[in-house]
Amino acid sequence: MAFIKESEHSFRDELSTIDEKGKRKWIYPSKPKGKFTTARYYLSYLYYALFFGLPLIHIHGHPLLQFNIPEGKFIIFGTIFWPQDFFIFGLIMVAAILSIALFTMAYGRIFCGWICPQTIFMETLFRRIEYAIDGDAAQQRILKKQPWTTKKIIKRVLKQSLLIALSFLIANTFLAYIIGTKSLLKIMSEPVMQHVGGFMAILLFTGVFYGVFAYMRELVCTNICPYGRLQSVLLDKDSIVVAYDYKRGEPRAKFRKVQGDAGDCIDCLQCVRVCPTGIDIRNGTQLECINCTACIDACDAMMVNIKRDTGLIRYASESNIAEGKKSVFTLKLKVYTSILAIIMIGITVLLAKSKNVDGNIIRSAGMLFQERGTDSISNLYNAKFINKTFDRFDLSLKLEDRKGYIQMVGKEQIGMRPESQGSTNFFIVLPRTEIRNRKEKLKIGVYENGKLVMYLHTTFLGPMS
Numbered sequence: 001m002a003f004i005k006e007s008e009h010s011f012r013d014e015l016s017t018i019d020e021k022g023k024r025k026w027i028y029p030s031k032p033k034g035k036f037t038t039a040r041y042y043l044s045y046l047y048y049a050l051f052f053g054l055p056l057i058h059i060h061g062h063p064l065l066q067f068n069i070p071e072g073k074f075i076i077f078g079t080i081f082w083p084q085d086f087f088i089f090g091l092i093m094v095a096a097i098l099s100i101a102l103f104t105m106a107y108g109r110i111f112c113g114w115i116c117p118q119t120i121f122m123e124t125l126f127r128r129i130e131y132a133i134d135g136d137a138a139q140q141r142i143l144k145k146q147p148w149t150t151k152k153i154i155k156r157v158l159k160q161s162l163l164i165a166l167s168f169l170i171a172n173t174f175l176a177y178i179i180g181t182k183s184l185l186k187i188m189s190e191p192v193m194q195h196v197g198g199f200m201a202i203l204l205f206t207g208v209f210y211g212v213f214a215y216m217r218e219l220v221c222t223n224i225c226p227y228g229r230l231q232s233v234l235l236d237k238d239s240i241v242v243a244y245d246y247k248r249g250e251p252r253a254k255f256r257k258v259q260g261d262a263g264d265c266i267d268c269l270q271c272v273r274v275c276p277t278g279i280d281i282r283n284g285t286q287l288e289c290i291n292c293t294a295c296i297d298a299c300d301a302m303m304v305n306i307k308r309d310t311g312l313i314r315y316a317s318e319s320n321i322a323e324g325k326k327s328v329f330t331l332k333l334k335v336y337t338s339i340l341a342i343i344m345i346g347i348t349v350l351l352a353k354s355k356n357v358d359g360n361i362i363r364s365a366g367m368l369f370q371e372r373g374t375d376s377i378s379n380l381y382n383a384k385f386i387n388k389t390f391d392r393f394d395l396s397l398k399l400e401d402r403k404g405y406i407q408m409v410g411k412e413q414i415g416m417r418p419e420s421q422g423s424t425n426f427f428i429v430l431p432r433t434e435i436r437n438r439k440e441k442l443k444i445g446v447y448e449n450g451k452l453v454m455y456l457h458t459t460f461l462g463p464m465s
Helices: 006-013 035-056 083-107 110-114 117-134 137-145 150-179 181-189 196-216 218-224 294-305 318-323 331-353
Strands: 065-068 073-076 079-081 241-244 313-316 357-363 370-372 376-387 393-399 405-409 414-416 421-431 439-448 451-461
Touching (some): 035 110, 035 117, 035 294, 110 117, 117 137, 117 150, 150 196, 196 218, 241 318, 357 439, 357 451, 393 421
Antiparallel strands (some): 065 073, 073 079, 393 414, 393 439, 439 451
16 A cells, blocks of 8 residues: 555565464454444344245245256256356356456455355354353453363363354255255255265365364465455555555554644554454555454444544545545446446346247258158158256147148157156158258247247258259
8 A cells, every 4th residue: 555654564574364483373353343343243144044044945846046066957036047058157157256346446345344155154153152152352362371171171162062063054054055955854854875975065064164164264365265366456546445544543652632743543453453364454455354344343432432533444445545535436447337237238138038948959860861752851850858947848849931841750749847858859841842952951940838939940951953
């Protein structure tokens, strides 16, 4: 940041989570309190209701949301998508990435502080359990140094048991989004040997979530998450971030009733003590900052106590603090927003035009035409169709643009079971008068219970002229 003196850049040469010997330095953040913390808690209640509740909601016996990666089947708000529709998911992923990039350029790492599941679970659930059992930061440090007494063992066993239980619950919910609640209940209620793969998946997910929330914690944000590394590329001087107003706060001085030329920062370190990644926000924007707003609440509380204006640490841009400029909708933001709007319109059009049935028709390999008497020629075809819905229906085929007819091999209609594929063989028979070229292009109408749903195109092989 522009306001950091060159001699003060040494903080960037070390990580807050690593000591001088290169070992992990455990972070004990103090329990934050304030309007932003309260708002994040209320948001987390909504998040938990959605996360744990959505897998339980079914429409006509099918999940509202399901991301069955092994089977390549995705259900979003009751609509099923198959591998043939993955290009739509590709566009959705691009739109999601652009959205995050756009919000980061405009509002900094707000996604991490307010939306990211890692932050929400860690700070509003797992950390609160730790505060309830081990106490605040100072009590946690004391407890760690204490010998293993009965009281300490009880606390450790109770806390770890609750963390494992929560990780198990999250793992099961996560798996429910993949295989569905019905399959999950089978795994839980039937003998383990009948569902070894599913049982191992539950154990694996439980271990991963427990490792992340009990031990990895802030390292996920500071060392592992690639999004955090992108901040240096996405942020600029007009991005809104959690920032320290150095013009108002500097020079720092311990609190006195008469401050003289000193700034409003009394160097109380409350902003550092509550930070879950252990940084000092007064050094400027850092990659480790997750915009959780704990430092804002801590600083505002201190300013109220010493009867000074709040907002020494607040949401602001570098331009806002350095030049007093209001944030503007820059050209870069306009370009990204336009691209995002185009992609969203494209996704909407594709979803609106998506069909319940997909399929293809090809001539049988290795076969030439067949003569039908003296005036007709036939070709044999294979047709495959996919039912993308949860309904059962019948398909029929009709030759649309030529005189001739379709002769089915077997049943006249193709029975389509829910979420399944159907196939058939058939002949297309054309009068010789309709065959003008060696290869003729044909259009086949596909009808669902008598209603036209799509056209397919194929070629017809005739005799040499």
